[in-house]
Amino acid sequence: MLEGLHYQNAYVCDDLEAGIDLFRGRGLAKEPMIIPVDQDVMTPDGPKRQKGRICFIWIDNLQYELIQMEIDEVGIYANCLSNGGALRFHHVCYRIDDWADFRRRVDEQDLPIAMERAGAGEDELKFLYLDARKVFGHYLEYTWMPEPTWQHIKGM
Template sequence: MLEGLHYQNAYVCDDLEAGIDLFRGRGLTKEPTIIPVDQRVITPHGLRRQKGRVCFIWIGDLQYELIESEIDEVGLYAHCRSNGGPLRFHHICFRVPDWGALRRRAGEQEFPVAMERDLADEAEDSLRFLYLDARAVFGHYIEYTWMPEPMWQHIRAM
């Protein structure tokens, strides 16, 4: 299942500031904002906590997400194999136009849903995402997101 707009490659790092430093002189033109994240996500084993810090670096039309995990009750980031460097490739992300249709198809394809977050019950225009565990075929996770256009424009401006 590969669909939507591929806009992001994501990396796990132990030191977010050191990860950001690696982009200096390699296309980074705007200092990224570091965002603390502390959220509950739905997994096949119930609600789990994910806590850490992230930042987004845009170079052209591709966003690089850097993730420093602090609490990983899902184990999603712990699965990221070391490549000997400070950045470990973790997932690609696609933006999709129809969340309901994507969510139905996700349940009908071969890759298991590793975690998801959908706060539509709280705010209909909230960001929604899910991760498929595609490591057996692609060697990484695949994330899908849905967000309203104003949120997309805000993310593009970060």
């Protein structure tokens, strides 16, 4: 599955501040906000916890997500091997317009779900990761969010 609006490339880093430093002088227009994350996600093995820090850097129409994990019970970030640099490419992210239709089709395709968070509320951000490493060499993330949330994310 490759669909939706590709708006993000994501990287894992051991030191978030060092990762941000790499963007200074390369198009970083404003200082990114570091966001603490502590959430439970669903996996094929049941609920798992993820805790860490992330930041979003927009350059033109592409968002760079930098991820520093503290607790990764899923193991989805820990399996991103070091390349000797501060940043390790992890996934691309697509924005989906119709989550229910997309989610139905996910179950009909051959890439396994690595993790998912789909809140009970109609207006809550939803995401899932497909494990596309055997095909593309990385994960594919898909998100759905209400328009006000999208506008907020674009403004970060």
